[in-house]
Amino acid sequence: DAGVIQSPRHEVTEMGQEVTLRCKPISGHDYLFWYRQTMMRGLELLIYFNNNVPIDDSGMPEDRFSAKMPNASFSTLKIQPSEPRDSAVYFCASSLSAGGYGYTFGSGTRLTVV
Amino acid sequence: KQEVTQIPAALSVPEGENLVLNCSFTDSAIYNLQWFRQDPGKGLTSLLLIQSSQREQTSGRLNASLDKSSGRSTLYIAASQPGDSATYLCAVKEEGNNNDMRFGAGTRLTVKP
Numbered sequence: 001d002a003g004v005i006q007s008p009r010h011e012v013t014e015m016g017q018e019v020t021l022r023c024k025p026i027s028g029h030d031y032l033f034w035y036r037q038t039m040m041r042g043l044e045l046l047i048y049f050n051n052n053v054p055i056d057d058s059g060m061p062e063d064r065f066s067a068k069m070p071n072a073s074f075s076t077l078k079i080q081p082s083e084p085r086d087s088a089v090y091f092c093a094s095s096l097s098a099g100g101y102g103y104t105f106g107s108g109t110r111l112t113v114v
Numbered sequence: 115k116q117e118v119t120q121i122p123a124a125l126s127v128p129e130g131e132n133l134v135l136n137c138s139f140t141d142s143a144i145y146n147l148q149w150f151r152q153d154p155g156k157g158l159t160s161l162l163l164i165q166s167s168q169r170e171q172t173s174g175r176l177n178a179s180l181d182k183s184s185g186r187s188t189l190y191i192a193a194s195q196p197g198d199s200a201t202y203l204c205a206v207k208e209e210g211n212n213n214d215m216r217f218g219a220g221t222r223l224t225v226k227p
Contacts, residue, residue, distance in 0.1 A: 042217055042218070042219045042220070056214065059214075093157070103148070105159070106157050107156055108157055
């Protein structure tokens with residue numbers, strides 16, 4: 001298995017532009033998570049899905065952020081419009097269960113908004 | 115709100131030393147605690163997961179302990195190697211909360227040859 005695949009690895013965009021981050025979870029994993037990591041705030045859960053359904057999006061910072069999971073093998077995190085304070089590393093992770101076993105992270109997308 | 119703290123923030127040791135990384139959490143009503151490793155520019159890799167009913171878990175040179183009542187966990191690394199250099203994060207999953215894992219800020223470990 002190739003693991004959790006995220007694209008792009010790096011994204012540099014101008015303030016106000018739309019940014020779309022992509023994630024392919026491990027096949028058979030029922031849970032998908034989006035995290036954001038910054039020096040100031042560490043690793044924060046933004047949203048997670050169970051069987052393609054958003055369960056908890058309380059970590060999404062603002063309405064500018066949205067996430068979708070149209071099928072079991074693909075999810076997107078969109079920021080529109082982007083702002084410099086959105087600069088961070090965004091991780092996608094998937095797992096078999098809610099208990100934390102088999103938690104697998106992707107390599108992340110480093111987003112820089114200038 | 116659960117707060118997870120890791121001390122120290124950074125640690126540098128010579129190769130071969132045994133070392134302990136600390137993690138504390140404010141709310142003892144946890145479901146499990148997990149230790150992760152993060153290499154620069156990479157995602158997190160799960161090392162050990164301890165259920166709330168367990169006291170410790172071992173994998174190779176790694177041993178993680180959990181004292182739920184005092185809100186503490188330690189990660190013991192025996193005979194450290196330069197390849198152990200990474201950031202180590204602990205994460206707590208709370209009881210009754212669907213799936214929010216609270217992460218500590220991590221301890222950046224450097225093992226010098």
